[in-house]
Amino acid sequence: MIIKVALIGNPNVGKTAIFNALTGSRQHVGNWPGVTVEKKEGRCTHRGAEMEVVDLPGIYSLTASSIDERIARNYIIKERPDVVVDIVDASNIERNLYLTLLLLELEANLIVALNMMDIAASKGYEFDTEKLSLLLGVPVIPTVATTHFGIRELKDAIIEAASGKNKRRKVTIGYGEDLETEIRRIEEMIMEDPHLSGTYPPRWLAIKILERDEEVIGILERYQKKDVLEVVGWEK
Amino acid sequence: MPGRGGRIFGKRGINELGDESGDINEPVDGKSIKSAIPLGLLSEGEEGIIIAHRCGRGLRRRLLELGFTPSSRVRVVSSFPGLIVDIKGSRIALGRGVAMKIIVSLNSGGGKDDN
Structure with a gap:
């Protein structure tokens, strides 16, 4: 390998x-x-x-x-x-x-x-x-x-x-209560699509959507996640 | 979206350098406001401490990524035709238009010295 x-x-x-x-x-x-x-x-x-x-x-x-x-x-x-x-x-x-x-x-x-x-x-x-x-x-x-x-x-x-043997804690960067509520909500919507959440880290997608990252919005459009795009007020 | 920063010193006067959308534009301390000027007006060798960005979210985000965070010390290495500045140990080239949107305090001391 x-x-x-x-x-x-x-x-x-x-x-x-x-x-x-x-x-x-x-x-x-x-x-x-x-x-x-x-x-x-x-x-x-x-x-x-x-x-x-x-x-x-x-x-x-x-x-x-x-x-x-x-x-x-x-x-x-x-x-x-x-x-x-x-x-x-x-x-x-x-x-x-x-x-x-x-x-x-x-x-x-x-x-x-x-x-x-x-x-x-x-x-x-x-x-x-x-x-x-x-x-x-x-x-x-x-x-x-x-x-x-x-x-x-x-x-x-x-x-x-x-080798994947590293047993380390996963560090998450917190954004405060207001944003975390939104991040969690979007994350849950992303988790409903196993292929999408298996391809990209769901929390990362959620954060990038809130940042209105163009490429990630493109990904969401390809996966036709209209509900997520509506949450952030994204309209074509 | 809240209003974007337009003129450098808007009609609300010099005490409200920040635009409405972000708390990072809060002046660092009251005293420094007196000598607040755009980075683009500094001459070679001069130093300032960043106190505000007068621009929209896109540019502000980019400036933060490049290290132009509030309270950071910035030094003008070269000022013509564009600016080359030293910030957090990196040299960054800025167009004059962008440099005019970064508001610095000329007060020495008080900023984070990153070098």
């Missing part, structure tokens, strides 16, 4: 450097954002397991509004990689964790690679990675891609996550 791994993260966090460290390839790594305009693929073997690694474009969020975000998001929704590695710039964690939360909402099989630990350390940052892992409900692996620090641990974590 080949493990399908997707690398995702903000621009300029070292995704391509992690990709090269994982696959031993020599993809060009630029020190400016936007180097990765289309996805790159590479392979590696670790402890007898073969991995196919895809390097996705750097993005700040997962809305369907720009091409690079759509490429990344559709890859995760449609290709369903076995493991998604979210590369986080440890020296810029506040900005980076926004994407992490969106990936948790998408219910991706997530691992956080806390990269650029050397730069974070030089700024005097210290991390309680165990606590962070507990709060996010996913493994957190500290890395320095340029020196290959943490790469072996990252590969171990990928294999463990792909």
Whole structure:
């Protein structure tokens, strides 16, 4: 079995450097954002397991509004990689964790690679990675891609996550009582359609519908979920 | 949908920078309002603290995604022809039109320093 791994993260966090460290390839790594305009693929073997690694474009969020975000998001929704590695710039964690939360909402099989630990350390940052892992409900692996620090641990974590043996709590981001009532109501309507709720995470669909996400509204139209679209006042 | 922010300083005056639809547009503190100006008017090297967005939900959402959250410190790296700003450790290019919709306070101190 080949493990399908997707690398995702903000621009300029070292995704391509992690990709090269994982696959031993020599993809060009630029020190400016936007180097990765289309996805790159590479392979590696670790402890007898073969991995196919895809390097996705750097993005700040997962809305369907720009091409690079759509490429990344559709890859995760449609290709369903076995493991998604979210590369986080440890020296810029506040900005980076926004994407992490969106990936948790998408219910991706997530691992956080806390990269650029050397730069974070030089700024005097210290991390309680165990606590962070507990709060996010996913493994957190500290890395320095340029020196290959943490790469072996990252590969171990990928294999463990792909085996599905990870017993972690599912973290849900709450939106307060008013919104939660609406989210639950829409979620229940979505659950009535087993195919739809089996294809996409129902809570994610409900949240995106409330955000009036164009692509998700398109999905609901294809599934002819008129009742859901009426709830959010969507008219053709 | 509630009214979209139109002019930068609407007829209701400078004390009501926020538009009606969101609480994120609440000024961070009373004092900073005196020196509230659009980000687009800052010159190179100047810093401000974001206090409001004067725009509709679509653009505001995008700005929040890019890190232009209230109380964040933003620095103008280059201001012509468009703006390049440093926010939360990333450099973001903004058109002047968009930059005019981000209201900042010039008061130093008080904002979250992300660098």
